Amino acid sequence: MSHLPVSHPLAEDREKLVAIRHALHAHPEIAREEAWTAAYVAERLREADIPFEENIGGHGIVATIGGQGEGQAVALRADMDALEITELSQLPYASQQAGKMHACGHDGHMTILLAAGIHLARSRAFAGKVHLVFQPAEERYGGAREMVAAGMLERFPVQRIFGLHNWPGLTAGEVVVHDGPVMAGTCEFTVTFRGEGAHGAMPHMAGDPLLAGGHFMTGIQQAVARAVDPHESAVATVGSFQGGHAQNIIPQEARLTGTLRAYRTETLKLLRSRVESVAAAAAAIAGCRSAVEFDEFLCPPVVNTAAERDIMRQAASAAGLTLAPGDTRPSMAGDDFGDFLVHLPGAYAWIGNGPLRQDAGLHQPLYDFNDDIILPAAMLLARSAEIALSQAR
Ligand SMILES: [Zn+2]
Ligand SMILES: [Zn+2]
Structure with a gap:
């Protein structure tokens, strides 16, 4: 059964839009390197006669569409x-x-x-302004925060913000707009244990960084189990553990990196403090020293505000889309859309990308975006802006 509407205001643009998507796909650029991508987006905005400003917080772009008459302003983000x-x-x-x-x-x-x-530039069926926010560096470095630091919210003041993410495993075109948490906040850490190094047969001569690392691995899981309120969701994952090079040498150093996830910033901060105390305790047990570093960038969780959640749900109906039934739990993955939500009310929807295939989920080598959802997702955003601007806040 298809969940995609049959007729569509952008139907005649479909071919051109799919070509744009494929051009962008063929030229991927990682965080902070999006120069070609930004120039390509700028060119498409020029073609559509939509004014914009570039280089906001790196390669960020904000384009502006004025409606009919005075009103509030809304941001839509990609x-x-x-x-x-x-x-x-x-x-x-x-x-x-x-x-x-x-x-x-x-x-x-x-x-x-x-x-x-x-669509919005053609119809202008709204009062006020819609700002299109093209945000760089989502996967790393916190591009949302960099845009805010570059004065985006002062230069383009808005009352609300909306965004979305395609979601493999959800029927194509089906929409989820969560109550409250959508994506987790994230915090990355590096723990280094250092000792003097020794003969493998003479452990009493030096501390053991590898043993400390082992204690840290288990200790941080106990922090999740015992320091975090059981009603809260939290994850601590050690993703790398490096140290040593020979079977009979106690090395001088071991290094672990990992990530913390939670739906509340307070929980993330609690876990961050536990990383420090667990590392210190592990070092004390193994007779070595510890040093903990956190990525300066703590990404807050994405948590929908109630009024904007309702607007996005209405927008889904207005765009002829189905709200997904059943289990729609949030994800422990993160998105730095949360950094906009620190300043503004807003909502972030998932739109189904179709069935989840082996090795073809998000961040996997066979993943592909589903072109059939470009038009419905575009109308989900456009209708969200129109409905939001029709309601005074
Ligand atoms: Zn991603
Ligand atoms: Zn993503």
Whole structure:
């Protein structure tokens, strides 16, 4: 059963939009390197006669569409960056950059936002302004925060913000707008244990960084189990553990990196403090020293505000889309859309990308964005803006 509407205000633009999506897919650029991507988006905005400003917080772009008469302003956001993955598909528009790939569908998100802009610029069936926010560096470095730091919210004041992400495993075109949490906040850490190094048969001569690392691995899981309120969701994952090179030498150093996830910033901060105390305790047990570093960038969770959640649900109906029934739990993955929500009320929807295939989920080498959802997703954003601007806040 199809969940995609039959007739569509952008139907005649479909071919052109799909070509744009494929061009973006073929030229992936990772966080902070989106120069070609930004120039390509700028060119498409020029073609659509939509004014814009460039280089906001890196390669960020904000385009502005004025409606009929005075009113409030709304931001619609898409992310721009690709990932360091080698694409394994044989698609005609597959990545032309070795080791880089649009494996999260941000090529699709940019196309959706351009399509929403084209529709809004044609219809102008709203009062006030809609700002299209093309945000770089979502996967790393916090591009949302960099745009805010560059004065985006002062230069383009808005009352609300909306965004979306394609979601493999959800029927194509079906929409989820969560109550409250959508995506987790994230915090990355590096723990280094250091000792003197010793003969493997003489452990009493030096501390043991590898043993400390082992204690840290188990200790941080106990922090999740015992420091975090059982009603809260939290994850601590150690993703790398490096140290040592020989069977009979206690090395001088071991290094672990990992990530913390939670739906509340307070929980993330609690876990961050536990990383420090667990590392110190592990070092004390193993007789060595510890040093903990956190990525300066703590990404807040994406949590929908109630009024904007309702607007997006109404927008889904107005766009002829189905709200997904059943289990729609949030994800422990993160999105720095949360950095806009620190300043503004807003909502972030998932739109189904179709069935989840082996090795073809988000961040996987056979992933592909579903072109059939460009038009419905564009109308989801456009209708969200129109409905929001019809309601005074
Ligand atoms: Zn991603
Ligand atoms: Zn993404």
